[in-house]
Amino acid sequence: MRLVFAGTPEFAALALRQILAAGHQVVLVLTQPDRPSGRGMALRASPVKELANAAGLEVFQPPTLRDALVQQRIRAAGAEAMVVAAYGLILPQAVLDMPSHGCINIHASLLPRWRGAAPIQRAILAGDQETGVSIMQMEAGLDSGPVLLSASVPISDTDTAASLHETLALLGARLVVDVLARLPLPASPQPEVGITYAAKIDKAEASLDWHRPAWQLARQVRAFNPFPGSTCCLDDVPLKVWRAEAVAGDGRPGMVLRVERDGVVVACGEQALRLGELQKAGGRRLSAAQYLAGTALSPGACCALSGS
Known part of the structure; x- marks a missing residue:
């Protein structure tokens, strides 16, 4: 034809x-x-x-x-x-x-x-x-x-x-x-x-709102990979989150509950989100274990909205 x-x-x-x-x-x-x-x-x-x-x-x-x-x-x-x-x-x-x-x-x-x-x-x-x-x-x-x-x-x-x-x-x-x-x-x-x-994806949607349920944020991370990426500030460090999953956990939304080899667990409005792959501005994507090998992080640290 x-x-x-x-x-x-x-x-x-x-x-x-x-x-x-x-x-x-x-x-x-x-x-x-x-x-x-x-x-x-x-x-x-x-x-x-x-x-x-x-x-x-x-x-x-x-x-x-x-x-x-x-x-x-x-x-x-x-x-x-x-x-x-x-x-x-x-x-x-x-x-x-x-x-x-x-x-x-x-x-x-x-x-x-x-x-x-x-x-x-x-x-x-x-x-x-x-x-x-x-x-x-x-x-x-x-x-x-x-x-x-x-x-x-x-x-x-x-x-x-x-x-x-x-x-x-x-x-x-x-x-x-x-x-x-x-x-x-x-x-x-x-x-x-x-x-x-x-609707077209807007970069303003990228920031992870920790008051939302963890399962919603896990979907967001998957939906925004590769563009525009989901963002947050972990202990005042701006990051993109490329892999995450909802897990058990309870605490103030945005508070780091656990620091584990396979992920950083952050409290959400419902349950918690384990961050499994992270990227600093200008850096490469790192597994949680790789990220934590070069960055000190403890439970109780703050994970905030990006830009806040």
Whole structure:
């Protein structure tokens, strides 16, 4: 099939790789403009652009799709379908109407649950037992189009946003290739009940609030790994917490209850949180044992909100 592909991060790059392996002709790749990255803030190409360049595909990086000249270039590609995966730009109706089979989106949730920007993180934060991927026929609404194909996966108690992202990216790549091979497919309208929205993750959400139950904070640590990371100040040292679990414990929220080889146990609003992997600003991630080997810490120390 003659395709336009629109995507930006690694999630999308995995889908593009599978689409190419399946023998489809990708005549144009849309991806976000290069962004400053790293300490030197040098411009960096997206994973999709890097893959497209390596495959010799035509790459187009407009800042918006609302411009008439931009739309003219997309129309000139003569695509039968456009595959969209974590692209990051709104597709106006004129673009949605261009391909004969329309625009097909790979969305990392079981729609209509978790429409929007951060479905993987929100599913973990909410304590969902499962999630999945929906291949959706796009329309003007936010992730509201009818679903062509979907599949579910369980969310384990150890899944992070990073591990779940990898699982769902591979699943999405497989499902979209399946859909492309079977077009035209009947699409099922999304139910009117069960709609939730996955707001974009804000860095202001990163700080661990010790007045909350430990199980909620454990979910937060998993959901915010790798971005933006969960933060606190342990004995006045700003830290990111990359691994944690709820354990038995009782005390004033934010007080260090126990200092153990496998973690620092901090009292919460309910139970306690064992911090198992920590990182100082500018340092590397350390297991609790590695961190404690270089930092003296005793029960009764204060673990505060970051920035407080």
